[in-house]
Structure formats: C-alpha cells, structure tokens
Amino acid sequence: MKFYKDHYDVIVIGGALAGLSAALMLADKGKDVLVLERHNLPGGLATSFVRGGVEIEATLHEMMSIGEKENRLKVGKFFDDMGVNVDWLPVPEAYHASLPGVEVTLHPGFERFAKEVDETVPGTYQKVLDLLKLCHTVYDSVNELSIHPMSKAKMLMKHEAFVKTAGYSAKEVIDTFELPQKAVDLLAPYWIYVGNPLTTLPFTIYAVLMADYIGYGSKVPKKLSHEMSLKMAERAEEMGVQIEYRQQVEKILVKDGKAYGVRTARGDEIYADYVISSAYPNKVYSSMIEPASEVPEAAVKAVNGRKISLTAFTVFLLLDKPAEELGIKDFNVFHGETMDTDKIFENYLGTGPYNYLTAICLNYANPGCTPEGTCILSITALPRPDGWKQVKAEDYDRVKHETAKATIDTMSEYYGVNLLDHALEVIIETPMTVSHYTGMWNGCVYGYMHCMDDHIVARLQTAEAEGALKHLEFSGAHSISGNGMGPAVTNGRKAAKNVLDSMAAEEATK
Ligand SMILES: Cc1cc2nc3c(=O)[nH]c(=O)nc-3n(C[C@H](O)[C@H](O)[C@H](O)COP(=O)(O)OP(=O)(O)OC[C@H]3O[C@@H](n4cnc5c(N)ncnc54)[C@H](O)[C@@H]3O)c2cc1C
Structure with missing residues (x-):
C-alpha cells in the first residue's frame, strides 16, 4: 500500500x-x-x-x-469556527508583581488594574487608565489592519493613534505619561512574554500584549x-x-x-x-x-x-501539599531583583542565576490539574540562547543543576518555604531540551x-x-x-x- x-x-x-x-x-x-x-x-x-x-x-x-x-477574540473564534472545542478555564489574575519594594496582585480589566496600581502608587489612576486605553486603540487598529491593509493616508485618517505611536518604543510612549517609576515597573512585567526590553520593544507590540491580557484576561485549556x-x-x-x-x-x-x-x-x-x-x-x-x-x-x-530571540529554562516542581499550605498564593508571580528590563536582558545572556523569574501555580486556574493534596509549580526564566550555546557537553549537567538550584532557592526564599523539602518530582527543562524536542533553531521559542x-x-x-x-x-x-x-x-x-x-x-x- x-x-x-x-x-x-x-x-x-x-x-x-x-x-x-x-x-x-x-x-x-x-x-x-x-x-x-x-x-x-x-x-x-x-x-x-x-x-x-x-x-x-x-x-x-x-x-x-x-x-x-459569547465574545470570542480572534484565536478563540478560529477554534470555534473550525470546530475545535477546547474547554477553556479563566486565569484568575493578571499577575502578582514581586519587585524591589513592591508586592501587589493585579487583575484584568482596565479600571480594576488601574485602581490596583493606584493603591500602590497613589495618584496614577487616570494616567494608567489612559495608557491602557491607548493600548486598546492601537490593538484594535492592528487587528483591523492585519485583515484589511490600507493606504498610508487612509491609515492616518482612521488609525491615528496607531500611526502616531508605531515608530516609537514602549518606553518612549510610556514616558510621555510621566508616571512615577514604580507605576512604570508595575506596567512592565509582561515584557517577558515577547522578550524585548521596553527600550527596544515597539510600542505596537506592547500595546497588543497589554490590551489583550489586561483588557480581556487569559485562559488555559482544562486538559x-x-x-x-x-x-x-x-x-x-x-x-x-x-x-x-x-x-x-x-x-x-x-x-x-x-x-x-x-x-x-x-x-x-x-x-x-x-x-x-x-x-x-x-x-x-x-x-x-x-x-x-x-x-x-x-x-x-x-x-x-x-536576531534570534529568547529560549527557555524551566524548573517544574510537583509538590506534596496544596499551594495555599505552602504559602503559594498566586497563579502567576513575576519576581524580579529589578524591573529594569535592560538589566534583566543583560542577565539573560548567561546561564544563570537569573534575576527575573516567572512562577506559575496552575492549580489556581485549573484546580484538578494535579491529584488532591498536591500542586504544581513551574519556575521559568527566558534566557537568550548565547550563554547556553557556550556550555561544553562535559559541563552541561553541572550548569543545568546549579541554575535549577539557584532558581528553586530564589523562589523558596520568596514563598518562605523550602520547596525542595516538598518536591515529589523535580524536572528541569533547558534550552537544549527545547532544541532537541522541537528542532527549533538554537532552542529558540520566540522566533x-x-x-x-x-x-x-x-x-x-x-x-x-x-x-x-x-x-x-x-x-x-x-x-x-x-x-x-x-x-x-x-x-x-x-x-x-x-x-x-x-x-x-x-x-x-x-
Ligand atoms: C517554557 C515555555 C513557556 C511558554 N509559555 C507560553 C505561554 O504561557 N503562552 C504562550 O502563548 N506561549 C508560550 N510559550 C511559547 C509557545 O509554546 C510557542 O511560541 C508556540 O507553541 C510555538 O508553536 P509553533 O507551532 O510555532 O512551533 P513549535 O511548538 O515549536 O512546533 C514546531 C513543530 O514542528 C515540528 N518540526 C520541526 N521541524 C520539523 C521537520 N523538519 N520535520 C517534521 N516536523 C518538524 C516539531 O517537531 C514541532 O512539532 C512557551 C514556551 C516555552 C518553551
């Protein structure tokens, strides 16, 4: 045959x-x-x-x-239209920002998000809201223009905010709102989902990210x-x-x-x-x-x-107690020694320890994802491929374990519990794992x-x-x-x- x-x-x-x-x-x-x-x-x-x-x-x-x-965005609508019926669960929060001098959990919804930033950095409500609304206007333009290309002149008439901000970085546009640095820091954590420091991240991309995640919230599939x-x-x-x-x-x-x-x-x-x-x-x-x-x-x-973008380093911990009993209170923590995205980007050139980590406890969105009485925590840094490419075969095991240990120690200190004491399973995913599994160039996950x-x-x-x-x-x-x-x-x-x-x-x- x-x-x-x-x-x-x-x-x-x-x-x-x-x-x-x-x-x-x-x-x-x-x-x-x-x-x-x-x-x-x-x-x-x-x-x-x-x-x-x-x-x-x-x-x-x-x-x-x-x-x-009842109100699908473009990817959800595509799945529905194609008859791909995924059981979506809502993610309960935008993120918990754990930055020097700041501990705050922020939620989706522009007004709510701006109010929560304002509670931490008083007097910023209106400016944060205006910035988020600008992001949404640009987001709408991107969605329309990616389907209906139009002449530059027409674009200027119909999509003024998009045209005016398209040539500037996220930092340049955010700076025009004259927000205190602490508020800017609270608006920055999602940078890691696209992998450019705010100084080089095009505002258009930042706007799409913020409008989508903060405006509508995110989802995870139940299975x-x-x-x-x-x-x-x-x-x-x-x-x-x-x-x-x-x-x-x-x-x-x-x-x-x-x-x-x-x-x-x-x-x-x-x-x-x-x-x-x-x-x-x-x-x-x-x-x-x-x-x-x-x-x-x-x-x-x-x-x-x-330029090839970021790859990934993740430690997964299957833990022997429910999250709340271990002091893990949030779905998503962005934990940084700094929120200076240029400094984080510099740090990500190496093999660790990393100064900016994302910790996800999936049980908060998907309670049944691990057996009762346990929870899963994944801790991720998104380094640039360069550092990992230099690691010699004979050093790989040592570097991988050292970085994993430093990653676990940082988050143990944050949660106030020795995570390793509660680990039923520890799994380490490095840029090499990604590269071997998908064959992606330099283990790059971000294009x-x-x-x-x-x-x-x-x-x-x-x-x-x-x-x-x-x-x-x-x-x-x-x-x-x-x-x-x-x-x-x-x-x-x-x-x-x-x-x-x-x-x-x-x-x-x-
Ligand atoms: C740790 C980590 C966390 C992430 N978190 C998120 C997140 O929270 N949200 C989010 O949206 N994204 C996240 N991402 C990114 C996301 O996973 C990827 O951007 C996305 O899945 C890429 O999908 P893809 O179809 O482009 O390629 P891939 O998933 O990379 O798949 C490429 C496929 O092509 C196959 N292939 C390649 N070459 C060949 C060949 N020559 N012949 C046959 N088959 C081939 C591979 O086997 C693979 O199946 C994360 C990634 C990582 C690593």
Whole structure:
C-alpha cells in the first residue's frame, strides 16, 4: 500500500499549533493537505509529559486572544469556527508583581488594574487608565489592519493613534505619561512574554500584549495545552487532512525558484503545489533547500538581518501539599531583583542565576490539574540562547543543576518555604531540551526579536521584498506575528491565507 498520494495541494512541515492551524484553514477551503510531524504526537511545544503518574504541562502559562464564549477574540473564534472545542478555564489574575519594594496582585480589566496600581502608587489612576486605553486603540487598529491593509493616508485618517505611536518604543510612549517609576515597573512585567526590553520593544507590540491580557484576561485549556494540539489534529483529520507522525522532513525540493515537494528522512519524496514550513528559515535556508543553489540570496540576507530571540529554562516542581499550605498564593508571580528590563536582558545572556523569574501555580486556574493534596509549580526564566550555546557537553549537567538550584532557592526564599523539602518530582527543562524536542533553531521559542525595524508592521511591509522562494511559506514563532501560542495560530492562518491568495492569483492568470 502506498503511504502517500502522488500529489497534494499543500505539505505542512510540523504538526504543532502553527502547522495545524494552517492545515485546518486550508482543509476548510477544500484543499488536500499533508502534515508531516517528526514526533509521534502533535503539538510541538503545546504538549505535556508524565512524571510520578501526573500529567504535567510542559510550557503554557497562559493563552491570549481567546475571550469568552459569547465574545470570542480572534484565536478563540478560529477554534470555534473550525470546530475545535477546547474547554477553556479563566486565569484568575493578571499577575502578582514581586519587585524591589513592591508586592501587589493585579487583575484584568482596565479600571480594576488601574485602581490596583493606584493603591500602590497613589495618584496614577487616570494616567494608567489612559495608557491602557491607548493600548486598546492601537490593538484594535492592528487587528483591523492585519485583515484589511490600507493606504498610508487612509491609515492616518482612521488609525491615528496607531500611526502616531508605531515608530516609537514602549518606553518612549510610556514616558510621555510621566508616571512615577514604580507605576512604570508595575506596567512592565509582561515584557517577558515577547522578550524585548521596553527600550527596544515597539510600542505596537506592547500595546497588543497589554490590551489583550489586561483588557480581556487569559485562559488555559482544562486538559493542558496538549488538549489544543490533540483536538486540532483530530479535527484536521476529520476534515480530510493526512497527518503522518515520526516523519522528519530533511529537504524542501525546489526548481526554478519554486517549491514543489519535500523529502523525508525515510527517503520518501512527496510532491505538492505548496510547502508550509514550521522549521525556522535559518534551518531551511542553511540545510533544507535542495538543490542548495536555489537558496535565494535576498532571503538569506533578510534572515541574517534578524536576531534570534529568547529560549527557555524551566524548573517544574510537583509538590506534596496544596499551594495555599505552602504559602503559594498566586497563579502567576513575576519576581524580579529589578524591573529594569535592560538589566534583566543583560542577565539573560548567561546561564544563570537569573534575576527575573516567572512562577506559575496552575492549580489556581485549573484546580484538578494535579491529584488532591498536591500542586504544581513551574519556575521559568527566558534566557537568550548565547550563554547556553557556550556550555561544553562535559559541563552541561553541572550548569543545568546549579541554575535549577539557584532558581528553586530564589523562589523558596520568596514563598518562605523550602520547596525542595516538598518536591515529589523535580524536572528541569533547558534550552537544549527545547532544541532537541522541537528542532527549533538554537532552542529558540520566540522566533526573531521584535525591534523598531522588524516587527509585525515592518514585516508586513517588507515581506515581498525578502526574496522568499515561490510556493514556500513559513509558519511559527519565526513568522510575522511573532511568538506565543495565540500568535502561532495566527501565523499558521496567515501562511494558509498566503497560499490561498497565491492559488487564486495563479488560477486567475490561467
Ligand atoms: C517554557 C515555555 C513557556 C511558554 N509559555 C507560553 C505561554 O504561557 N503562552 C504562550 O502563548 N506561549 C508560550 N510559550 C511559547 C509557545 O509554546 C510557542 O511560541 C508556540 O507553541 C510555538 O508553536 P509553533 O507551532 O510555532 O512551533 P513549535 O511548538 O515549536 O512546533 C514546531 C513543530 O514542528 C515540528 N518540526 C520541526 N521541524 C520539523 C521537520 N523538519 N520535520 C517534521 N516536523 C518538524 C516539531 O517537531 C514541532 O512539532 C512557551 C514556551 C516555552 C518553551
């Protein structure tokens, strides 16, 4: 029996959130799609693992862009439209900020958030609210413009706030509100979800982040992030998508500047009109294009001009008591020795100890996620890949354990309990784990760094000039919308839309 058809409309490399979103959208439009995933299960980073008989979330802290059942945001709506029925649970708070001289829990909802900041830094209510409202205006513009591109003149008329702030960093725009530093610090913790210091983070990205998370609150799937992956894969197959696991794509076949198929590690050559890649462009252009002479110089230049963003270091602790008995009071704590994001960014160049940690106790959003009488705490830093790349094989075990110990000690001190005394399981996830598991370039989970000349707005404008190969699209954290599970879905949809547009254009010229 033949494993593959003679030809597909589209081959998708990678069966994680981005790849599966692309596959769903293409199947919805009647296209014949093959997904090739190198693992034996879907989801990539949206996955879980089992230790001590307990299923543990591998990555997800919280998911943006879902919204409520009656008022879905774009990612939640896409899942609903595609018939991917995820059981979403609300995250009870925005975050607890544990910064020098500040301990405060902040909640979603602009007024409530501004009031809570004001209780810590009196006199700031109106300015914080105005800043959040500005974020929301920009967020609305980004959502509209990403679907309905328009001329610059029209944009200026209809999206003035977006146009006026687009060329400035988050710091520059926040500074115009003349808030005390302590209030600015309370508005900064989410920087880590995109990985740029406020000084270089485009305000547009900051605005989207704040409007989505603070304006609408976040969600987690009841059966962990793997619920999304499994349900997406199941639905895609129902819609006729062929998904093959344990199939690593080694080569993308190209002729006359146009992709026409792939070759797997098993040696199968499979043909399609289009290829969508979840593998990073760095990997694709450096080793996957066949023949190598087809690699476009302009695309290599564009990729080399981008900076690889952050990777991840996480310690998971399955603890032998309920959270509240251990002094763990919040779903999400951002714990920093400093809130100077430039200093944190500098510290993240190394292998630790890290000066800014995020601790998530999932039980507060998902009480049944561990057996009764236990809880799960994950403590994460998001270092830059550089430091970990320098670690020699013979030093890896030592560095990994030293960093984990320092991480656990910092949060033990914060909670006032020796976490190791209560640990049933300790699991350490390093940038190498991420790299081995997903094959992502340098273990990077965040794609390319956003900067003033390279973020969603700039990327939309420069995409065509980047000299990409015809009939090859990219989808993943390395694409236009950047990192995160919500953006991965959006990136997958964008890749599928590009394919559909190209198919329609070519059909029209026949
Ligand atoms: C510790 C941690 C915490 C995180 N927390 C959050 C969070 O709270 N909220 C959030 O939104 N995001 C979070 N993220 C980021 C999020 O997980 C990712 O941005 C997102 O899941 C990326 O999805 P993706 O589809 O782009 O790629 P990936 O999940 O990286 O998947 C790529 C897939 O492609 C497959 N693949 C690659 N190359 C090939 C090949 N050659 N052949 C076949 N298959 C291939 C891989 O096996 C994998 O399945 C976190 C990440 C980490 C590591």
